[in-house]
Amino acid sequence: MKKLSVLLLSLITVSGFSQMNPKLQAKLEQQAKEMEPKVIEWRRHFHEFPELSNRETNTGKYIADFLKGLGIDVQYPVAKTGVVGILKGPKPGPVIALRADIDALPVVERGNLPFASKVKTNFNGQETGVMHACGHDSHIAIMMAVAEILSKNKNDLKGTIKFIFQPAEEGAPIGEEGGANLMVKEGVLENPKVEAIFGLHIQSMRPIGAIGYKSGGMMAAADNFSITVKGKQSHGSAPWMGVDPIVVSAQIINGLQTIISRQTELTKEAAVISVGRIQSGIRENIIPEEAFFAGTIRTLDEGMQDKIHEKIKLTATKIAESGGATAEVSIRRGTPVTFNDPALTLKMIPSLNKAAGADHVVSIDAVTGAEDFAYYQKKVPGFFFFVGAMPPDVDPATVASHHTPDFYIDERGFLTGLKAMLNVAVDYMYMPQK
Numbered sequence: 474m475k476k477l478s479v480l481l482l483s484l485i486t487v488s489g490f491s492q493m494n495p496k497l498q499a500k501l502e503q504q505a506k507e508m509e510p511k512v513i514e515w516r517r518h519f520h521e522f523p524e525l526s527n528r529e530t531n532t533g534k535y536i537a538d539f540l541k542g543l544g545i546d547v548q549y550p551v552a553k554t555g556v557v558g559i560l561k562g563p564k565p566g567p568v569i570a571l572r573a574d575i576d577a578l579p580v581v582e583r584g585n586l587p588f589a590s591k592v593k594t595n596f597n598g599q600e601t602g603v604m605h606a607c608g609h610d611s612h613i614a615i616m617m618a619v620a621e622i623l624s625k626n627k628n629d630l631k632g633t634i635k636f637i638f639q640p641a642e643e644g645a646p647i648g649e650e651g652g653a654n655l656m657v658k659e660g661v662l663e664n665p666k667v668e669a670i671f672g673l674h675i676q677s678m679r680p681i682g683a684i685g686y687k688s689g690g691m692m693a694a695a696d697n698f699s700i701t702v703k704g705k706q707s708h709g710s711a712p713w714m715g716v717d718p719i720v721v722s723a724q725i726i727n728g729l730q731t732i733i734s735r736q737t738e739l740t741k742e743a744a745v746i747s748v749g750r751i752q753s754g755i756r757e758n759i760i761p762e763e764a765f766f767a768g769t770i771r772t773l774d775e776g777m778q779d780k781i782h783e784k785i786k787l788t789a790t791k792i793a794e795s796g797g798a799t800a801e802v803s804i805r806r807g808t809p810v811t812f813n814d815p816a817l818t819l820k821m822i823p824s825l826n827k828a829a830g831a832d833h834v835v836s837i838d839a840v841t842g843a844e845d846f847a848y849y850q851k852k853v854p855g856f857f858f859f860v861g862a863m864p865p866d867v868d869p870a871t872v873a874s875h876h877t878p879d880f881y882i883d884e885r886g887f888l889t890g891l892k893a894m895l896n897v898a899v900d901y902m903y904m905p906q907k
């Protein structure tokens with residue numbers, strides 16, 4: 474008996490961080506395997522009946538009823554259609570949050586899955602289909618399974634788990650608030666106060682069984698900017714009679730690219746400025762008074778983000794001034810950097826390794842897309858990771874990307890996500906407290 478406990482102790486500390494004991498680990502793993510068919514069944518249900526951001530009425534109600542059935546305390550609705558479940562273990566420990574996003578997209582599903590979405594709706598005045606084209610259906614199903622397994626094993630929990638089922642990750646409709654930002658505003662990280670938060674995203678281009686993560690900035694902050702250049706209108710044949718806002722805009726647009734290529738420390742983190750819109754003029758032989766253009770800024774580090782914003786203002790106004798024009802710059806901050814707390818990330822890697830096998834857990838390059846999980850990470854340390862769902866016999870180059878009509882995830886990838894989330898949650902609870 475003594476020998477056994479010594480053996481157990483050495484197993485627990487092999488990673489350098491305390492984890493749940495191997496017996497509990499084995500029990501959770503077994504229950505995760507048994508739960509797999511249910512995860513697939515739930516996912517198919519949500520896939521067939523997807524709902525757009527801030528319109529997840531049936532989805533939210535389904536989740537709330539399910540959690541109530543498990544005996545979990547439920548707050549509903551939160552942030553329009555969201556659900557928060559609170560599961561308190563009998564032993565003292567930290568309060569942690571696990572987050573799943575629940576919304577679908579205005580995409581017409583192609584392909585002939587038996588549970589394909591036939592839902593139609595009107596979005597911004599256009600008729601469209603609705604599809605879980607980013608895999609949030611799998612996030613809901615995985616998190617429901619985590620909730621069911623952990624409520625069954627409640628007596629082994631040290632501390633409290635908040636299950637956050639969050640609407641509108643893709644962005645609230647125009648003129649509405651929503652998503653993680655609204656969840657935080659409505660106090661989801663308070664009462665009881667959350668110490669750490671975890672989330673995952675399924676990926677169509679990562680192989681089944683693989684997990685990817687990055688310490689620090691993993692997904693980009695997405696900010697928008699617009700610039701109005703004012704010159705002086707003149708005849709196209711006599712530009713010296715006016716100030717040409719189109720030529721000045723062209724200079725500014727090139728100038729913006731040199732902020733990235735010449736003034737940004739790209740070995741530290743990547744950054745992107747893209748102009749996606751430009752408007753000016755009405756006729757070939759009239760130099761207009763004004764030009765307008767707008768774009769997006771992607772950054773992975775908050776210090777770089779602030780510097781790039783300042784440089785955009787400086788570059789635009791000074792180039793305009795040199796040409797006798799003026800530039801009005803407006804920058805709107807959007808989703809912040811999805812920043813994985815480095816200390817927390819390091820602590821959680823062993824938990825991912827147990828779920829997927831260390832060979833299948835990889836540190837990845839940053840992604841310049843954004844994810845609103847970032848709003849929670851602005852408030853508390855958080856860890857976000859990717860879970861693969863690409864079938865083994867497929868060339869990644871041919872895989873349909875997220876947000877497209879052919880988007881496809883293989884259900885055999887869900888179990889790894891379920892095991893990873895269980896490990897991360899329970900291992901964290903078993904780590905020594907600060």
Ligand code: NI
Pocket residue numbers: 607608609642674
């Ligand atoms: Ni997504």
